[in-house]
Amino acid sequence: MDVGQYDLNDTAIRTFDPKEHELAISTDNLQVFYGDNHAFYDGSLQFERYKITALIGASGSGKSTFLRSLNRMNDGVARVDGQIWYRGLDINSPRINVYEMRKHVGMVFQRPNPFSKSIRENITFALKENGIKKKQQLDQIVEESLKGAALWDEVKDILDRSALALSGGQQQRLCIARAIAMKPDILLMDEPASALDPISTLKVEETMVELKKKYTIIIVTHNMQQASRVSDYTAFFHLGHVIEYDKTKNVFTLPQKKATDDYVSGNFG
Numbered sequence: 124m125d126v127g128q129y130d131l132n133d134t135a136i137r138t139f140d141p142k143e144h145e146l147a148i149s150t151d152n153l154q155v156f157y158g159d160n161h162a163f164y165d166g167s168l169q170f171e172r173y174k175i176t177a178l179i180g181a182s183g184s185g186k187s188t189f190l191r192s193l194n195r196m197n198d199g200v201a202r203v204d205g206q207i208w209y210r211g212l213d214i215n216s217p218r219i220n221v222y223e224m225r226k227h228v229g230m231v232f233q234r235p236n237p238f239s240k241s242i243r244e245n246i247t248f249a250l251k252e253n254g255i256k257k258k259q260q261l262d263q264i265v266e267e268s269l270k271g272a273a274l275w276d277e278v279k280d281i282l283d284r285s286a287l288a289l290s291g292g293q294q295q296r297l298c299i300a301r302a303i304a305m306k307p308d309i310l311l312m313d314e315p316a317s318a319l320d321p322i323s324t325l326k327v328e329e330t331m332v333e334l335k336k337k338y339t340i341i342i343v344t345h346n347m348q349q350a351s352r353v354s355d356y357t358a359f360f361h362l363g364h365v366i367e368y369d370k371t372k373n374v375f376t377l378p379q380k381k382a383t384d385d386y387v388s389g390n391f392g
């Protein structure tokens with residue numbers, strides 16, 4: 124199948140009525156360029172608060188590029204044009220303090236990347252940098268964050284042991300705990316389970332579903348079952364364009380665009 128056969132401007136993008144849906148973050152005309160490579164075109168997407176939105180699409184379709192732009196991880200790597208609206212501010216503006224903004228828009232990466240420190244210090248490090256020094260308060264945040272990431276029961280007696288001694292799945296949940304310790308509003312997750320075995324993957328998925336009570340999650344995933352299991356909304360990316368964005372159920376069972384239909388039914392590429 125020739126994946127270039129589709130009309131990339133023929134799109135079906137859901138918009139939300141702000142009276143009925145609280146938005147966490149949205150983009151207007153977002154475009155990303157790596158030098159001459161126009162990697163992402165004209166993405167205007169709204170993300171509902173306390174929901175999980177999955178970004179799906181073939182390799183190289185621009186999912187990570189889009190996700191990384193949302194908390195300015197592409198600064199210095201790519202040129203990002205357009206606006207990213209968060210609480211009435213365009214966080215793509217050069218005036219924004221990126222360090223402060225990332226406390227609100229946190230990120231969990233594909234490969235678990237704990238610091239070479241104890242489990243406890245992985246969580247307290249950034250908190251201490253941010254001026255939280257009282258042991259009691261730190262202990263409380265460590266416990267809450269590890270509970271939030273469904274890791275507490277497994278590590279509560281070994282908090283001072285090296286994080287590197289944990290399994291890959293435990294390390295990834297520690298990275299989730301580290302991200303939520305900062306109490307972000309939005310969690311960006313770039314294929315958070317791709318390096319994990321099926322049992323750890325399920326734990327991370329269960330964790331996500333729990334987390335959406337308090338956080339808005341935007342996740343890149345190659346795993347279609349995962350997208351359909353955990354997400355409320357799905358955006359399908361193709362060749363740097365968002366072709367379709369709707370409730371996950373609709374994208375998987377009643378896609379409006381042929382490209383989406385071909386992709387979700389496996390007749391693609």
Ligand SMILES: Nc1ncnc2c1ncn2[C@@H]1O[C@H](COP(=O)(O)OP(=O)(O)OP(=O)(O)O)[C@@H](O)[C@H]1O
Pocket residue numbers: 157160162180181182183184185186187188189200345360
């Ligand atoms: N750091 C970079 N420098 C230059 N080009 C890049 C960089 N990162 C991504 N690209 C290019 O941008 C395009 C989109 O890549 P991106 O990684 O966003 O796609 P993706 O859909 O997330 O792919 P995958 O599923 O394989 O992670 C590709 O053409 C890729 O080569």
